[in-house]
Amino acid sequence: MNLRLPSGDVRVCWQPADLPSSRCIGLWLPAILLLALTLAGCGGSASRSYGYADNPPADPTALVAWREWTRFGRSTVVYGGHAGGYVNRAGVSEHSEPLSSRVGDYWGSCGHPEWNGNTRGRPWSGAFVSWVMRQSGAGSFPVAGRHGQYLAALYDREFRGRSTAFLLHAPDEYSPKPGDLVCDGTAGPSWRHASPAMAHRRIDNTARHCDVVTDVRGGYIQAVGGNVKSSVTMSLYPIDRRGRLAPTPGKLWMLVVENRAT
Structure with a gap:
């Protein structure tokens, strides 16, 4: 103009x-x-x-997620109103080619290349996270189509002292940064003070969704996830003064995965 x-x-x-x-x-x-x-x-x-003309993030994991968000038309959901130039907007649907086949690439990283964006009954948000981690060089990440499956595996590794590449924190213990995962679940952070066996079961059975953090500023976490509004979508979640996840409508925060691998 x-x-x-x-x-x-x-x-x-x-x-x-x-x-x-x-x-x-x-x-x-x-x-x-x-x-x-x-x-x-x-x-x-x-x-x-600010807003939709932001520069790509520097963190490798955040960058991979950010590029997929751009590929899908920058679908965005803002929790709490207007935030730094970002507003609610729709992206390109998972059912449209070539993006339906792109979802097939995500599933391929989990051993199911026959599934894609048009496969019914196959939520692909876990496959998206697994694909992003592998593409960004986090080869030690336990790929899985379900969030609970890879999160429980990460918990077991940390508890047994086998890996420090990924560390699990309760939402009020840690301030997320680009490349980390923010996850919600039906039981919240009740896993944190449970016995190891119980913690594993709660994480595996109650994890609902995880997003990849791409930026933190302006009182919000910007996080990209798959299978949100039938697309790859950026969600803006409010944070408190310490930079930790604040109460968010429709979300019961479960944990934050600190990514030290990339």
Whole structure:
């Protein structure tokens, strides 16, 4: 959109009662600067500082997820209203080619290349996370089509001291960063103080969904997940002053996976 600003100067004269008009002080209206910035947002450099013109993240895992989000048309859900230029918007459906076949690539990382975006009854959000981890170089990640399956495997590794590449935290213990996973589940963080066997079962059986964190700023976590609104979608979740997940409508936060592998 090309807009041309008027070339003439716009000034305001402020004149105290005891001064002649010839000595009025010319002041630029601050509104002129605000107007220029607003108009520049239609296509100028100002739009690059927030919202949908963000630069790709530096973290390898976050970058892979961010690129898939862009591939699917940048579907976005904002929890809590308007956030830094992001608003609710739809993306491209999993049922449309070539993206339906792209979902098949996600499933292929879990050993099911025959499934794709048009396969009924096969939620693919877990396969998406597994694919992202492998593509970003986290070869030690236990790929699985279910979130509970790979999360329980990560828990077992950590508990037995076999790996520190991924660490599980309760939502109020740790501030997520790009590349981490934020996960919700029907039992919340009740696994945290359970016995190892019980913790494994609760994680495996009650985990519902995980997203890959791509950025943290403006009071929100930006996190990308698959099979959300039939697409790859970025969700913006509010955080508290410590940077930890805040209560979110429709979410019962279960855990955060700290990614040290990438």
